[in-house]
Amino acid sequence: MLSESSAAVVTATLPVVRAHADQITGRFYARMFTAHPELLNLFNRGNQATGRQQAALAASVVAYAGHLTGVDATGWTAILDRIAHKHASLGITAGQYPLVGRHLMAAIDEVLGAAVTPQVAAAWDEVYWLMACELVAREARLYTVSGLAGDGAVWSDWRVAGVTPEATDVVSFVLVPVDGGPVPNFVPGQYVSVAVDLDGGRGRQIRQYSLSGRPAADHWRITVKRVHGTGGAPDGLVSRFLHERVATGDILRLSPPFGEVSAVAGDGPLLLVSAGIGLTPAMSALEHLAATAPDRPVVLAHADRDAAAHAHRAELVALHAQLPRLQLRLWYEQSTAGDDTPPTVAQVSRGWIEPELIPLPPDAHVHLCGPLPFMNRVRGDLLRRGVPVERIGYEVFGPGMLPDGR
Ligand SMILES: Cc1cc2nc3c(=O)[nH]c(=O)nc-3n(C[C@H](O)[C@H](O)[C@H](O)COP(=O)(O)OP(=O)(O)OC[C@H]3O[C@@H](n4cnc5c(N)ncnc54)[C@H](O)[C@@H]3O)c2cc1C
Ligand code: HEM
Incomplete structure (x- = not known):
């Protein structure tokens, strides 16, 4: 006061x-x-x-x-x-x-x-x-x-055990602790900070990346979209570094997992809504459910530029087989030749996401992740359709919150 x-x-x-x-x-x-x-x-x-x-x-x-x-x-x-x-x-x-x-x-x-x-x-x-x-x-x-002293020493070394291309400009890094110690658990939706020393003595930069794999595994996974500079702006410092300079066997410095937004809130129906690289927390949620609660009803509504830009597409098909109550609803802005998602697995529409067409199970908990205007639109529609505000969690891949700060 x-x-x-x-x-x-x-x-x-x-x-x-x-x-x-x-x-x-x-x-x-x-x-x-x-x-x-x-x-x-x-x-x-x-x-x-x-x-x-x-x-x-x-x-x-x-x-x-x-x-x-x-x-x-x-x-x-x-x-x-x-x-x-x-x-x-x-x-x-x-x-x-x-x-x-x-x-x-x-x-x-x-x-x-x-x-x-x-x-x-x-x-x-x-x-x-x-x-x-x-x-x-x-x-x-x-x-x-997190078992830390609060003295700023949050960093530990992780070895890159694998680098997997996921889509145009998107790769995943599989990470294991260098000291062979246990892999800390996390809640789907949480992220880690990654600290990199840029080349040419340009100093250090830190960015956050959502954990995109299953909790309680023997490794962590992050999935990084390379940010290209547009209109004369420079390329993204850290995503470019990770894409160009980091290979299997290299060491990355990571923080423990943090993040207050769970992508698997509640134990009833779940609605995950994402756009572009905002799919990463949802991937962790689906992997987690496949391992721990395969019968939980879950909808993934995802929007992307096209099938080629859509990371983890093949993984979603595999998850569909493990999660009998998973409903996949996709929107692609553009058509591409590579769009071969079987219609039995996902319903695919062309154009921008249509929030009113997102399947909404009764009493669902919702997790949103994507650009702020996208989340603002989708959340506005979900609120109009009667979802209580406290049931809608969201993650912003940058500073800031939605305009009403909730
Ligand atoms: C909680 C959280 C989770 C996240 N999870 C993921 C994830 O799972 N996957 C993922 O890929 N990303 C994720 N992000 C985003 C990630 O942290 C980075 O923001 C992203 O990788 C871009 O960082 P960068 O260093 O490459 O770009 P930056 O160097 O930070 O640049 C960002 C933007 O600023 C512009 N810019 C930079 N300098 C200038 C300038 N001088 N003038 C004009 N424009 C400029 C760049 O062109 C670029 O568009 C997450 C972020 C948060 C906060
Ligand atoms: C009352 C004091 C403070 C307030 C109100 C404050 C507020 C904020 C806010 C709103 C953000 C953005 C969070 C997000 O949406 O992602 C942020 C991030 C950050 N804060 Fe603070 N902060 C405070 C103190 C500090 C202190 C003491 C430090 C240490 C030097 C610090 C360092 C940072 C850094 C490094 C970031 C991330 C910056 C970035 O990503 O660009 N803050 N803070």
């Missing part, structure tokens, strides 16, 4: 801070990276260049202030959980919060100038620390559950 005096100051200054939020976070990053260039290796350079991370951080601090002052009633548990899981997968430590807070407060001061009286500065410092405490507590719990 904000103190009464700070609540009044935050309510009065929220509009001006909100209006300058992007400028403030822009200055915050510039200051912080000048003082601590080593942090450039921790933050995602692609997000910095496109401003996506700026928007996420600015939006979350300002929205949290709105929540504390009662202006914004968004459910905060999901948002804080999401950030904490992401932070834990990056090895963020409690000791880094004062540094971030100091630079954020200095950036507010720099952008808003004389408007930042000592009283205003103290009130926003309080907002920052209330949010920081929530996150630090959650992250401490996550580290404990």
